[in-house]
Amino acid sequence: MSRRIIMFSFADCQAYFYFTTMKNTQKVVIFLLLFLAVGFLYKANFQNTSLYPVSYLYENYINKTLKSKLVPPQNNSEPAEKDLSPSDVLNGGDSIIYLETTDKLPPTSLVLCAIESAAHHYPTRSVVFFMKGLTEINAEEVQKKHLSVFSSLPNVYFFPLQMEMILSDTPLLSWYQKVNPAKEIYWAHVSSDACRLALLWKYGGIYMDTNFISLRPNPHHNFLAAESKQYSSNAVLGFSSQHEFIWKCMEDFVKNYHGEIWGYQGTLLFTRIRNQFCTMASFTGKEDFMCGNITILNPGHFYPIEPGSFKRYYEVWDKEPTFDTCYALHLWNYANRGDHRAMVPGSNTLVEHLYQKNCPSVYAELARNGTSL
Incomplete structure (x- = not known):
C-alpha cells in the first residue's frame, strides 16, 4: 500500500481544528465573505484591463503599423523603436x-x-x-x-x-x-x-x-x-x-x-x-x-x-x-x-x-x- 506524505504546519492544524468546530451558520457567512472578496478582486482586475479595450488596442496597433509604414524618423534624431526608416526596409x-x-x-x-x-x-x-x-x-x-x-x-x-x-x-x-x-x-x-x-x-x-x-x-x-x-x-x-x-x-x-x-x-x-x-x-x-x-x-x-x-x-x-x-x-x-x-x-x-x-x-x-x- 502506497503512502502519501502530507505536511501541515502548526498554523494549518489550528485553522483546520477551528473550522471543524464552527457552526454551520458561521461557515455560510465565511463562504459568502470569500465569494464577495473573489468577486471584488475579479471586478477590480477587469476594470484595470478594460482601460484598454479591444477597439483601442486594435487602433493602437494600426497606428503603430501605419507609422512604421508611412513615416521615417526625423533626420539627425534617434529613431523610436516602432519607427522604420527607408534604409531599414531597403537594406536587404x-x-x-x-x-x-x-x-x-x-x-x-x-x-x-x-x-x-x-x-x-x-x-x-x-x-x-x-x-x-x-x-x-x-x-x-x-x-x-x-x-x-x-x-x-x-x-x-x-x-x-x-x-x-x-x-x-x-x-x-x-x-x-x-x-x-x-x-x-x-x-x-x-x-x-x-x-x-x-x-x-x-x-x-x-x-x-x-x-x-x-x-x-x-x-x-x-x-x-x-x-x-x-x-x-x-x-x-x-x-x-x-x-x-x-x-x-x-x-x-x-x-x-x-x-x-x-x-x-x-x-x-x-x-x-x-x-x-x-x-x-x-x-x-x-x-x-x-x-x-x-x-x-x-x-x-x-x-x-x-x-x-x-x-x-x-x-x-x-x-x-x-x-x-x-x-x-x-x-x-x-x-x-x-x-x-x-x-x-x-x-x-x-x-x-x-x-x-x-x-x-x-x-x-x-x-x-x-x-x-
Missing part, C-alpha cells in the same frame, strides 16, 4: 522601388495597381513607394483616404520623398544643390531619374515606373530592359548595390546634364553608358543579351505593345494574349497623357482583366466606387 537589397516626384494626390488607380501587383508577385520582397506629396503631417489622412487598400499587404511601405536624403553620399547631391527646379522643363522626370539611380546605388533592388503592372517575378538581378531594338529603358531596371554601371550613370548625369532634352537623363543616359560596356546587336527575336555581368532583357518582357499602340490595352480583344514571357506590362502613361484613358469596371477590356488578375483589391474598390478610389 531586393526591394521593389517606386517613386512619385510630384505632389499629386490621390495616386491614380494605375499607380495603386502597379504597387499591389508587385506586392502579390514578390511576396517575400519589400515594395517601397516614395511619395513627394506624403508628409508626416498628412500621413494618417492619406492612409485612410487613399492607401487603405493596402492594409492587408504586409510587404508594402510608404515614405515621404526627401531628395536631399536620397541623393546624399552620391555624385548627384552636388547637382541637386545647384539646380533650380523652377527653371526645369521636365523637373518631375529628371528628379525621378536621379532618385532611382541613388536608391539603386545605395541599396540595390528593382526599380519600376508606376505604370507597370507586374505579371510574374523577374528572376534577373543585374539587368536593363531594352525599350526597343536600339534603346535601353530606365523605366525598369535591377542592380545590386554599388554596381559600376549605376556609378557611371550618376557621373554622366552630373557631368553631361541637359534637363531641357527629353530623356537625356533617362533612356538616352542608360543607352550611352550601356554602349561603354558593350556593343549591342539589334534584337531579331525573343533572345536576351549579356553585357558583361548585366543582362539586357528583350523588349518583349515589358513592352509587348509598343507606345503607338497603347490604346489596345483599353480595347476589348477577341482573343487576349497570354503574355507568358512578360514580367510586367508598361501601359505607356506618357503616350496616354492626352487621351486620359483609364480602366473602367465592366468594360471587358484587356486592362480590366489585367486589374482583376493582378491587383484584385484595387479592382474591387474601383468596382464599388466607380473609376476613382
Whole structure:
C-alpha cells in the first residue's frame, strides 16, 4: 500500500481544528465573505484591463503599423523603436522601388495597381513607394483616404520623398544643390531619374515606373530592359548595390546634364553608358543579351505593345494574349497623357482583366466606387 506524505504546519492544524468546530451558520457567512472578496478582486482586475479595450488596442496597433509604414524618423534624431526608416526596409537589397516626384494626390488607380501587383508577385520582397506629396503631417489622412487598400499587404511601405536624403553620399547631391527646379522643363522626370539611380546605388533592388503592372517575378538581378531594338529603358531596371554601371550613370548625369532634352537623363543616359560596356546587336527575336555581368532583357518582357499602340490595352480583344514571357506590362502613361484613358469596371477590356488578375483589391474598390478610389 502506497503512502502519501502530507505536511501541515502548526498554523494549518489550528485553522483546520477551528473550522471543524464552527457552526454551520458561521461557515455560510465565511463562504459568502470569500465569494464577495473573489468577486471584488475579479471586478477590480477587469476594470484595470478594460482601460484598454479591444477597439483601442486594435487602433493602437494600426497606428503603430501605419507609422512604421508611412513615416521615417526625423533626420539627425534617434529613431523610436516602432519607427522604420527607408534604409531599414531597403537594406536587404531586393526591394521593389517606386517613386512619385510630384505632389499629386490621390495616386491614380494605375499607380495603386502597379504597387499591389508587385506586392502579390514578390511576396517575400519589400515594395517601397516614395511619395513627394506624403508628409508626416498628412500621413494618417492619406492612409485612410487613399492607401487603405493596402492594409492587408504586409510587404508594402510608404515614405515621404526627401531628395536631399536620397541623393546624399552620391555624385548627384552636388547637382541637386545647384539646380533650380523652377527653371526645369521636365523637373518631375529628371528628379525621378536621379532618385532611382541613388536608391539603386545605395541599396540595390528593382526599380519600376508606376505604370507597370507586374505579371510574374523577374528572376534577373543585374539587368536593363531594352525599350526597343536600339534603346535601353530606365523605366525598369535591377542592380545590386554599388554596381559600376549605376556609378557611371550618376557621373554622366552630373557631368553631361541637359534637363531641357527629353530623356537625356533617362533612356538616352542608360543607352550611352550601356554602349561603354558593350556593343549591342539589334534584337531579331525573343533572345536576351549579356553585357558583361548585366543582362539586357528583350523588349518583349515589358513592352509587348509598343507606345503607338497603347490604346489596345483599353480595347476589348477577341482573343487576349497570354503574355507568358512578360514580367510586367508598361501601359505607356506618357503616350496616354492626352487621351486620359483609364480602366473602367465592366468594360471587358484587356486592362480590366489585367486589374482583376493582378491587383484584385484595387479592382474591387474601383468596382464599388466607380473609376476613382
